Amino acid sequence: MAAREGYIIYIDMDSFFASCELLRHPDLKEKPFAVVTKSADKFRGVVQTANYSARKFSIHSGMPIMKALQLYPNLYCIKADHDYYEEISDEISDMLKSYGFEIEMVSIDEAAIDTTGLEESKVVEIAKDMKRKISDGLKLPCTIGIAKGKTFAKMACDSAKPNGFLFIKGDETLDFISYKRVSDIPGVGKKTEEKLANLNMYYIRDLKNANVQALVGLLGEYGSKIYNLSNGIDEEKIVSDWVTLSVGREKNLNEDTNDTSVIMAKLKELSNDTADMIRSTKKLYKSITVKVRYFDFNTKIKTKTLSYYTDSADVLYSEASELIKPLIKDNIMVRRVGVRVSTLMDSSHQQKLF
DNA sequence: CAATCGCTTCACT
């Protein structure tokens, strides 16, 4: 079990959307507020990011707005402005790229940087420099974790939030993770945690001496991944040229309905948006998926793969409307519809449309 | 038997 050679610097912005909003609404400082889904109907939205003052009232991302307002009735809600956050994210990534290391933008507000080849003291120095640039230059708070491995670095980062900095030396990795909960492993959510709890495994140290086969039986290949992690082996690679596998849009209807014309109108809107996205990334699609969520949250999808690649919005809409027909039923109200395209290809590859 | 397809599940912000 060869340990990873190099350190990974993992940077995660603190309540990113909320911090971005503070840049242009400084008056909100200290006030509990939340960035919420920009949905037509506020009664159906959820909190996307709560600032730390709001988190004191147990408000967090994913929580229905209505619930958040119960917890703190004066909560100030701002509709998410993704274009704005994207611009700021680009500034951050440009700045980080200028150091010349291999870097992965893991999400709009997270980056992983591979410093393999650099001596230990230098790694910490550079990471501090990055934090200073984000804090002084961009006026945004962030947390940095450093460890031997992308997953471990992210975990270090998570446990140092907010506005933190944590360096885990290579030989301290096992000590660091052993007493953490299984749910502290990125990718282990509610369901996986539950399954592990059924085997009486709650902490990472419980995984360490577990039977690998049992874990694989329970979780598939992911089982062996977390087994390795629990033993200090983190083989996650930094992927700088991340390939998009699918793109789509989905949206709640203003109210539940089974009126075909209303659903088709929404489908057209979503198809156009999706086609716009695919064109803006200079890609072509071959597969089309439609999704319907009914009033009771039951969700069905239908997928069709074409015999050719295209970026046409019209093709998307007409195929999607055929796919969705069998999902619309007289007696079941529809709450939400979605369109997604996959099996993508660069349009520069110049293939023919047949 | 490997690649692709269609669909469900899961995680995150």
Place this chain on the structure above:
DNA sequence: CTAACGAGTGAAGCGATTG
């Protein structure tokens, strides 16, 4: 502190199908 009825996006996984 549970559950909360909850938006939007995308990847992973898996069984069935196909060639």
